[in-house]
Amino acid sequence: DQVVLDLDDGASLTLHQETDYPASGHILVSVTPSRPVDLTLHLRIPAWSERTTVAVNGEPVDAVASGAYLALRRLWAEGDSVE
Numbered sequence: 001d002q003v004v005l006d007l008d009d010g011a012s013l014t015l016h017q018e019t020d021y022p023a024s025g026h027i028l029v030s031v032t033p034s035r036p037v038d039l040t041l042h043l044r045i046p047a048w049s050e051r052t053t054v055a056v057n058g059e060p061v062d063a064v065a066s067g068a069y070l071a072l073r074r075l076w077a078e079g080d081s082v083e
Contacts, residue, residue: 031080040073
């Protein structure tokens with residue numbers, strides 16, 4: 001699945017999701033902005049998902065909590081991904 005978003009500053013952002021959920025819990029979101037953009041990507045972590053782990057470009061993210069949104073703020077560039 002893929003979505004293309006037009007940002008207020010004129011840039012665009014493409015988010016592409018790859019998963020075989022629910023067969024496995026692995027989800028990969030590729031982030032492709034038209035140029036590097038500083039923004040916060042919010043991911044909903046379901047309450048029933050008590051062992052969720054998140055990594056950005058392979059680096060583990062702290063403070064992942066079930067039943068909450070995880071805010072990932074950074075300068076996103078082509079090739080970035082969230083797993």
